Amino acid sequence: MCGIVGYVGPNEPQNFLIEGLEKLEYRGYDSAGVAVNDNGEIKVRKAVGPIANLRKLIGDENLGGHVGIGHTRWATHGGVTVANAHPHTNMDGSLALVHNGTVENYIELKEQLQAEGVRFVSDTDTEVACMLVSKHYKELGDLKEAIDKAASEMEGTYVLVAVAADKPDMLVAHRRNAPLIAAKGKDFNMVASDFCAILKHTKDVYLIENGDTVVLTQDAITIYDEKDQQIERDLMHIGWDVDAADKGEYEHFMLKEIHEQPKGIEETLSRSLTEDNRIKLYGIEMTAEELDKYNKIVIVACGTAYHAGLAGQRVIEKVAKIPVEIDVASEFRYRDPFIDDKTLFIAVSQSGETADTLEALREAKKKGAHVISIVNVVGSSVARESDQVFYTFAGPEISVASTKAYTTQLLCFYMLALYFADIKGTITEEDYADFVEELKAIPAKIEKCFELEPFIKRLAADYYDREQVFFIGRGMDSCVAFEGSLKLKEVSYISSFAIAAGEMKHGTIALMEPRTIVIALATQDALFDKTVSNIQEVRARNAHIISVAKEGNISIEAHSNETMYIPNCRDEVSPLLSVVPLQLYAYFVAKDRKCEIDKPRNLAKSVTVE
Ligand code: F6R
Numbered sequence: 001m002c003g004i005v006g007y008v009g010p011n012e013p014q015n016f017l018i019e020g021l022e023k024l025e026y027r028g029y030d031s032a033g034v035a036v037n038d039n040g041e042i043k044v045r046k047a048v049g050p051i052a053n054l055r056k057l058i059g060d061e062n063l064g065g066h067v068g069i070g071h072t073r074w075a076t077h078g079g080v081t082v083a084n085a086h087p088h089t090n091m092d093g094s095l096a097l098v099h100n101g102t103v104e105n106y107i108e109l110k111e112q113l114q115a116e117g118v119r120f121v122s123d124t125d126t127e128v129a130c131m132l133v134s135k136h137y138k139e140l141g142d143l144k145e146a147i148d149k150a151a152s153e154m155e156g157t158y159v160l161v162a163v164a165a166d167k168p169d170m171l172v173a174h175r176r177n178a179p180l181i182a183a184k185g186k187d188f189n190m191v192a193s194d195f196c197a198i199l200k201h202t203k204d205v206y207l208i209e210n211g212d213t214v215v216l217t218q219d220a221i222t223i224y225d226e227k228d229q230q231i232e233r234d235l236m237h238i239g240w241d242v243d244a245a246d247k248g249e250y251e252h253f254m255l256k257e258i259h260e261q262p263k264g265i266e267e268t269l270s271r272s273l274t275e276d277n278r279i280k281l282y283g284i285e286m287t288a289e290e291l292d293k294y295n296k297i298v299i300v301a302c303g304t305a306y307h308a309g310l311a312g313q314r315v316i317e318k319v320a321k322i323p324v325e326i327d328v329a330s331e332f333r334y335r336d337p338f339i340d341d342k343t344l345f346i347a348v349s350q351s352g353e354t355a356d357t358l359e360a361l362r363e364a365k366k367k368g369a370h371v372i373s374i375v376n377v378v379g380s381s382v383a384r385e386s387d388q389v390f391y392t393f394a395g396p397e398i399s400v401a402s403t404k405a406y407t408t409q410l411l412c413f414y415m416l417a418l419y420f421a422d423i424k425g426t427i428t429e430e431d432y433a434d435f436v437e438e439l440k441a442i443p444a445k446i447e448k449c450f451e452l453e454p455f456i457k458r459l460a461a462d463y464y465d466r467e468q469v470f471f472i473g474r475g476m477d478s479c480v481a482f483e484g485s486l487k488l489k490e491v492s493y494i495s496s497f498a499i500a501a502g503e504m505k506h507g508t509i510a511l512m513e514p515r516t517i518v519i520a521l522a523t524q525d526a527l528f529d530k531t532v533s534n535i536q537e538v539r540a541r542n543a544h545i546i547s548v549a550k551e552g553n554i555s556i557e558a559h560s561n562e563t564m565y566i567p568n569c570r571d572e573v574s575p576l577l578s579v580v581p582l583q584l585y586a587y588f589v590a591k592d593r594k595c596e597i598d599k600p601r602n603l604a605k606s607v608t609v610e
Pocket residue numbers: 302303304305306348349350351352353354357400401402403486487490605606607
């Protein structure tokens with residue numbers, strides 16, 4: 001969704017801002033803009049569409065100055081127009097502001113300001129924030145105090161960053177429940193909503209906390225907490241390389257990230273595996289007594305992370321014998337769930353900034369639950385607000401369609417299940433050792449799945465124009481069906497649906513036609529025959545079957561038009577492998593349909609509005 005970058009330093013900010021915005025493109029946006037304070041004159045340039053349009057608009061123009069802010073906007077309040085794009089300015093152009101998030105009481109504030117004579121030129125809540133800061137700046141003469149006062153009157157979730165014409169060496173930012181970092185360079189300082197925007201220039205950052213206001217000059221980053229006390233926060237060094245956010249030899253981030261899965265699994269596993277092959281979770285420690293306190297686990301997440309949770313639910317219940325509920329975060333809060341201090345709550349999120357997941361987590365905490373999160377982005381809001389964090393080490397995920405984050409999230413659930421089972425004594429030593437060996441073998445087995453790539457390219461070329469695809473499976477396969485279907489629809493725009501294979505005959509089978517593709521997952525040894533029966537049911541209605549089975553199960557071919565084999569494995573861990581051909585299928589179909597794979601229409605990488 002929206003992205004922010006700001007720069008103060010000896011150089012002209014223009015390139016820092018535009019390159020930073022390009023690194024934030026993956027989050028999804030529909031317009032972009034920059035404002036530079038050129039020695040007392042605020043120059044604003046904004047364009048609808050990709051950053052390339054903004055670059056074209058600026059052309060060879062040199063905006064000058066030493067302080068600037070930039071923004072990518074994903075429209076919420078008002079359409080995609082230049083007037084609605086950020087930065088917004090006050091009426092005399094002496095103050096510019098960018099904003100992520102939403103100001104919930106903006107209508108009320110706008111009416112008050114209008115009554116005082118303020119004229120608005122956009123439909124946005126951001127312009128209201130800008131006018132409010134401007135009003136207080138005129139009264140108080142101090143930009144930090146003006147932002148603090150405006151923030152105290154605004155309701156919602158937001159980050160504000162402002163520059164004022166008469167402060168050519170300073171910018172001020174305020175954070176409330178939306179991500180913000182302040183980055184310390186050699187002779188400059190920056191702010192951003194995401195590490196990617198600053199990684200090229202520095203890896204030293206402060207994580208700005210909720211309620212903080214931060215004042216940046218070329219020489220200093222000064223942070224004030226919500227009680228307005230100047231505060232020292234720890235400087236954190238980011239371990240990622242700038243290359244991690246580049247496509248390298250791949251045509252798309254999605255394909256690169258699919259191929260990074262063995263590494264992501266290895267990295268995540270290695271941090272939680274002792275030399276004698278015991279699972280010792282990175283970031284989480286629990287005694288038998290503590291675990292005993294909880295009478296259930298509740299998993300909450302959105303989209304792909306939720307699909308990882310579906311598999312997590314099954315494996316924790318099966319291996320650790322703890323009851324597990326799961327819900328999508330957008331529903332969780334509104335059903336008044338039974339949560340108390342006997343609940344172990346698990347939030348799953350790649351970005352750690354998903355508004356629905358964050359709000360669900362807060363609700364669970366309010367009700368007394370102990371909160372664990374499975375998160376990829378270090379220092380993100382979900383991570384910071386959890387009692388304990390179990391990080392995935394997938395590395396930066398740039399493609400909007402999540403792939404490597406999903407497999408590392410799955411891995412975390414297997415490790416959690418084994419860890420809990422070990423504590424509770426619900427698993428034998430032999431089974432535990434076997435399970436751990438299976439997990440260690442996964443990276444090499446995923447590499448083996450990549451050998452299917454030429455075959456999948458051919459499948460995609462043959463079937464890319466089919467407009468209706470169903471994913472079916474039983475047990476763990478049903479969880480993967482949901483993820484395979486989501487991948488296909490989000491990158492190729494094909495109407496795809498997932499359903500537990502046994503449910504087909506209770507209604508959905510009415511949709512089967514000769515051109516319908518059914519991707520049937522049949523990797524569960526214990527459920528193989530039953531899945532084959534379900535495949536036969538849809539095949540009898542002329543659907544075209546592409547099946548995914550474990551190698552050796554060649555009997556499936558008699559019931560399928562095409563078959564893809566994954567390496568042999570325990571039933572429980574098959575999602576880590578069977579999802580790979582589905583990710584590749586979605587990718588190659590989208591490519592054949594000439595879709596914008598890394599940034600699908602209407603989608604944003606980090607969904608920071610509810
Ligand atoms: C799908 C996808 C989304 C995210 C969802 C949650 O490919 O990426 O469904 O999984 O928006 O995002 P996070 O994991 O960042 O909370």
